[in-house]
Amino acid sequence: MRMQNQRQVYGQELVELGRENERIVVLEADLGKSTMSCMFQQEFPERYFEMGIAEANMVSFAAGLSLTGKIAFVNSFAVFAAGRPYDQIRQGVCIGRLNVKIIGSSAGLSDFGDGATHQAVEDIAIMRAIPNLTVIAPCDGVEAKKAIRAVAELDGPAYVRISRNDMQDIFPEEQDFEIGKPYVVKEGRDVAVFAAGVMVSMALKAAEQLEAEGISVRVVNVSTLKPFNDKAVVELSRGMKGVVTAEEHSYIGGLASAAAYALRGSSIPMEAVAINDVFGQSAHSADELMIHYGLTDKDIVNKIKSILK
């Protein structure tokens, strides 16, 4: 199974988009070698803006560029991209529905070494709460590439979550990506798992284990967290004995919240694999953190079993 790094894929796709469309501009707050926006700088220095370590100005500056017809990609770590310029995203970008794309890199716990200050566990919640903003958490490199292209083509603001670490390919190369569409990754009859980002691969592993025990699990990749496809989630839950959500994010305001709201009229049992209402911390590997915060295939298996009990 091929592993890809979303940051690398993102950097390459941004260059590709830059070649195809001269309206693409890129802004960075001194993390270009990590977000991989540096690749765009190398090819198109005249359309690349190093904004210094000043995220608020970067977002509003991007709003200004978009007002001259540019498609502005704003880069930083997810904690800084979604957190520091929340007000700039809300006021200057989203009220006016401007063509600004916020790329939150090293999202979730993926920046394992840097600790709580650098681990975005609530970025989706913050971004989802803002009207007019599209929010996407791709599950792998293939989907990240397609999602970046999709938001470039979208006329309006978007937030895309990018992981720091290598991810296993799941999204089929030949599959079209459509904003707002959940993808059934594996069919099943007993329980539906709605997952986003790296948790899609965890859900698949969980499903494989349970298959051996005679439990059939449907795995759905819900990469678009907003606009959230309530209808599809309801449809894909129909006839199931239960639903489990899985995300590398706080249970507040992310996939668990969105799915619970979508299923509010249903009596289907539901469980969530998510980070409790706590901050992250440093560790020597992302895997250690995933285990510590209960974000593994085993955690998904346990939640599924608790529902079926």
Add this chain to the structure above:
Amino acid sequence: MNSVVNDLEKRAKEIRLNIVKMIGPGKTGHFGGSCSAADIVTALYFWKMRHDPKNPKWSERDRLILSKGHAAIVQYAALAMCGYFPEEELYGLKKLGSMLQGHPDLRKIAGIEANTGSLGQGLSISCGIAAGAKIDGMGYKVYCIVGDGELAEGQIWEAAMAAAHYRLDNLTGIIDCNKLQATGAIKERFDTFPMKEKWEAFGWNTIEIDGHDMEQIMDGLSCADKVKGKPTMIIAHTVKGKGIEIAENNAAFHNGMLTKEQYELACGALMD
């Protein structure tokens, strides 16, 4: 020249009258900061800026971003006078469903270039527009009016550095320096002075003018055109509430209310 100045002064007075009328008696509105900026806004729309009310999205137009978005009504009055929308619309100010929101909304009003109101952001947006113009090789100019109280926002200084770094000489900022913020004198509440020294240290050309002297405003705007390689900040010394006697230099009229009597008095003085 004199007739041009006279005409602009007459327009500024009429804009102030419309500010008073659109808020009306017994209702709160941002009289203070709107009236202090009235002469500057008038000079921009009726003398300096190239723009076309019939074609608000004309790509070569000069842009005005009102970073101190709470003074929206001065811009609304000017846009209506230009013909961007009928003057009757002014009386729908802040009514439910009205295009004239409490703060400028680019999706609702032709001639509004950005959504402002959260202070400190307009200058950054202006920088982005100016940078976009440079990429496109367009010659239009970007004007941004900021408040003196607004200078407390850290983002203003991020924008100041960015504008100097990217040599945005197509950007002219104007500080509506009326010396009062919402809760009192800037010098006492939160001192944003000295201004000239700060902007020069940040790499800007500065010009200091009397923001109610039409000829000085015109001179200042003309001088800014000649500066190459760096942005210009015009520090315009103004009087908060200028033209409405009871509101002049009165922080209570940052967002204040005229009684029926005060309203009649203000209208009368502005109709003279």
